Amino acid sequence: MERPWIRMRTFLDCVPCFVRQALDASRLVSSDESVQERVLRGVLDVASVIPLDRSPPHMAREIHRIIRKETDSADPYAEIKRNSTKIALEHLDAARERVLAAPDPFEAAVRFAIAGNVMDFALASTWDGNRIESSLEKALEKALVRSDIEELKETVGTAAMILYIADNAGETVFDRLLLEQLPAGRVRYAVKGGPVINDSTREDAEASGIGELARIVDTGTDSPGVILEDCSSEFRDLFSLADAVIAKGQANYETLCDCGREVFLLTQVKCPVIARDTEGEVGDWICMRGGMPA
């Protein structure tokens, strides 16, 4: 797939932020300062030469490969992910009640899917139960700065095959509410091909109960977001053939906002670089028909 335009390159401002994230992430998964130092130095070394004409998740991929290597752990976020799924499941029934009681359950389900995107350990480095509850609480009321929910509803209504690209473990539980609103039997739910940050893998999706609602597929790679050249040819085929694509979270926004095909981007805006791109602010929620050049 050619991409003659690249909107979401890595900005100079992303670099110090990545270095900070790398240190925070190393601390989240290891209390050994010599491990933290090796992660930090490895990331500095990679960052000193990495091309900036790629999207930020290229750098995140490298950081988390270093973290897995230096902590000698295939999935350093495993416990965090299990905990996220457990907490999210405790909130599921109450959230579903609110969706079904809403005047427009489809819209309400979209909103809970965005609310669940709070369960992110890429930028936030500590667990904050209050942040999760607050995100769920305001799910039905918070203004969406970009709201293409009607277009999304229309597109999925006529789609023979819908590709739903997941983001984080735990968030997956709230995705169920939107999956329940989509035509049965038509959805592929795509997770990562291998552990990276707290992104959902097949195991996390299954623990969330996704298997009852959609066929779980994977990207074929441990890259965050969807870096198409890293993905398996099976995933790339699905991505081009799908009649509707829903992509959750900021890394998917960053990698797909200029991918050349229509994608519905559902995310919370987590950093100033993305806020500039959406012409909004950090903290915004968006459901945006995007994917084509601006």
Added chain:
Amino acid sequence: MERPWIRMRTFLDCVPCFVRQALDASRLVSSDESVQERVLRGVLDVASVIPLDRSPPHMAREIHRIIRKETDSADPYAEIKRNSTKIALEHLDAARERVLAAPDPFEAAVRFAIAGNVMDFALASTWDGNRIESSLEKALEKALVRSDIEELKETVGTAAMILYIADNAGETVFDRLLLEQLPAGRVRYAVKGGPVINDSTREDAEASGIGELARIVDTGTDSPGVILEDCSSEFRDLFSLADAVIAKGQANYETLCDCGREVFLLTQVKCPVIARDTEGEVGDWICMRGGMPA
């Protein structure tokens, strides 16, 4: 001079902060994004291998050597420094009136010397006139969390030779108020041997009018703070022979807090790492008898 203990090493938290500072500094001195990128990459490269058992100014020295090289400018902060001196001179007479009207002019002069330490472009990357005025305004009232002013007064009262180690251009102007309280003819005022950040060089000190009050000497190096092994042997001799040493600013705190001889450290606390060391908070003002291991 042996230093069997090293209190002020570079902490892991300093590293992302340095990367951010390097980007901010590159933008302060060049609007060319390719220059900014080269500075950033050069700093990442150096940071990936620099030993952490040295004080933070070792890293700052490297950053600013890269900035001078990449901007092809011997003194990229020259205009900022001239502007700082000019602004400070506009405030001098009013500050002196307040010093002389104070119940204890010595203490008041120490306080203005600390207030002047706000003129720092190492961590702050934008000019903020309000911050300067606010620092001067509260000079006489702000609580000092460490206040060894009486000890300082006593020490300089009996000293045959006083070494006063300067920090930033502009701040130098407010140092005059303290120099006016010290025994005439006994003070060496030490500036940097070459331009680094907005630290005062001989030219900046002369433009501040220091020459009328003290003999200006220099460290013999462009290192921030006082990295003794980088300094000239003349400066090192002065440093060991002085009966009293006053050192201004955080970089001098970082390099001299465990140097092995008594130094009076006058600074505003500008980052969490130093706040931890002083057992205080960012924003604190201190006049501390230090230099020996804690």
